[in-house]
Amino acid sequence: MLDIAIIGAGLSGLSLVDRLLEGNRNIAVFEARNRYGGRILSRSIASGSTASSFMVDMGPTWLWPDYQPRIAALAERLGLELFRQWDAGHSLYQVDAHSAPAMYIDTETHNTARRIKGGCHQLTAGLLQRIPGSILHPHHRLLRLADRDTYIDLEFDAGNHHVSYRAQQVVLAMPPRLLAESILFEPALAPKLIRAMQDIPTWMAGHAKAMLVYPEAFWRHQGYSGNALQPYPGAVLAEIYDACSKQGESAALFGFFGLPAFTREHYRDNLEALIVQQITRLFGTAAANPLHILIQDWGLEPFTATEQDRVPPTEHPRYGHPWLQLDHWRDKLYFCGTETAQTSGGYLEGALKASDRVFEALTL
Numbered sequence: 139m140l141d142i143a144i145i146g147a148g149l150s151g152l153s154l155v156d157r158l159l160e161g162n163r164n165i166a167v168f169e170a171r172n173r174y175g176g177r178i179l180s181r182s183i184a185s186g187s188t189a190s191s192f193m194v195d196m197g198p199t200w201l202w203p204d205y206q207p208r209i210a211a212l213a214e215r216l217g218l219e220l221f222r223q224w225d226a227g228h229s230l231y232q233v234d235a236h237s238a239p240a241m242y243i244d245t246e247t248h249n250t251a252r253r254i255k256g257g258c259h260q261l262t263a264g265l266l267q268r269i270p271g272s273i274l275h276p277h278h279r280l281l282r283l284a285d286r287d288t289y290i291d292l293e294f295d296a297g298n299h300h301v302s303y304r305a306q307q308v309v310l311a312m313p314p315r316l317l318a319e320s321i322l323f324e325p326a327l328a329p330k331l332i333r334a335m336q337d338i339p340t341w342m343a344g345h346a347k348a349m350l351v352y353p354e355a356f357w358r359h360q361g362y363s364g365n366a367l368q369p370y371p372g373a374v375l376a377e378i379y380d381a382c383s384k385q386g387e388s389a390a391l392f393g394f395f396g397l398p399a400f401t402r403e404h405y406r407d408n409l410e411a412l413i414v415q416q417i418t419r420l421f422g423t424a425a426a427n428p429l430h431i432l433i434q435d436w437g438l439e440p441f442t443a444t445e446q447d448r449v450p451p452t453e454h455p456r457y458g459h460p461w462l463q464l465d466h467w468r469d470k471l472y473f474c475g476t477e478t479a480q481t482s483g484g485y486l487e488g489a490l491k492a493s494d495r496v497f498e499a500l501t502l
């Protein structure tokens with residue numbers, strides 16, 4: 139029998155495990171994907187100017203260490219180097235597809251935002267270095283939880299077979315909406331709780347990112363920051379930013395899609411061409427021939443997004459529902475994950491805040 143089963147190896151789950159390692163408990167982490175990190179995803183890509191590759195962030199990019207103490211402390215503890223988002227030069231603002239973009243100088247938007255040299259995945263990679271491989275179970279998708287009074291039965295889909303475990307306590311370190319939609323609870327959770335969980339949008343789950351790698355940062359040489367905002371309906375990318383490596387020797391721009399999930403799906407085979415067309419209109423012919431284009435559509439990720447997430451919220455939701463702060467099934471079941479954090483919910487900081495709360499509850 140496990141003392142604690144943690145479901146989800148994103149930042150909240152892994153940081154909880156990292157803290158629990160100090161106690162002498164029998165713990166295990168179960169992760170549906172065959173990789174760790176959840177919404178944190180950096181991909182290695184061949185760089186233009188050097189023979190080497192560099193890491194680009196397809197999930198989170200920024201942290202704000204001035205007012206996010208937990209993530210700042212974790213980055214420091216792991217010895218990660220932070221650097222400023224590149225903002226120098228002219229930023230662009232385009233009101234519709236046919237007008238010439240207006241230029242402005244913006245040194246405020248990313249003033250306190252920092253990137254991690256080598257990619258955001260280093261947060262979870264750093265935690266994983268401390269966690270013994272024997273307690274990690276990738277490719278284990280939780281299907282069902284059953285309250286057996288003094289313990290919980292867990293059933294997983296482990297690829298071509300189902301496996302079961304028993305644990306005295308279970309921590310659900312995954313988005314509440316996904317839990318409500320994909321896990322069978324026996325006995326069923328109260329309908330009001332399930333409805334509340336379904337109403338919590340998973341942060342960024344309906345979004346998609348495009349990364350364009352170039353031989354060099356031509357926009358910097360032309361006096362552009364790389365920032366370009368296109369808030370009009372029909373814009374393929376709504377926001378574009380510089381995504382170069384710290385020293386700028388590996389060059390990339392990234393954009394958040396403006397097209398909603400169903401339109402992205404409709405134009406799936408043409409997205410790259412549409413992106414290049416748009417970015418060339420903004421930055422000129424130097425933008426026309428990227429070395430690589432990567433697209434990460436989070437709305438298509440079954441272990442992040444549900445059908446409801448395909449229409450993202452228009453503003454940052456209020457997270458940290460009071461019922462998700464409580465233990466359930468008489469001290470055996472806990473909700474973790476950034477969407478349960480009462481402040482900084484949705485962000486990396488929120489994931490750490492949630493895991494701190496659960497750690498304190500488990501070790502009371």
Ligand SMILES: Cc1cc2nc3c(=O)[nH]c(=O)nc-3n(C[C@H](O)[C@H](O)[C@H](O)COP(=O)(O)OP(=O)(O)OC[C@H]3O[C@@H](n4cnc5c(N)ncnc54)[C@H](O)[C@@H]3O)c2cc1C
Nearest residue numbers: 146148149150170176177198199200280342476484485486
């Ligand atoms: C495109 C994008 C940009 C973002 N930008 C930023 C940013 O700049 N700054 C910032 O602070 N935050 C940003 N975020 C948010 C940040 O990524 C999240 O706050 C954080 O990664 C959430 O961590 P988590 O552990 O709570 O959840 P997740 O990372 O979602 O982890 C949940 C884990 O549970 C697993 N899982 C799901 N279902 C099951 C199941 N049935 N059984 C077992 N395991 C399961 C998943 O595979 C996943 O590994 C961004 C997110 C995205 C997608």
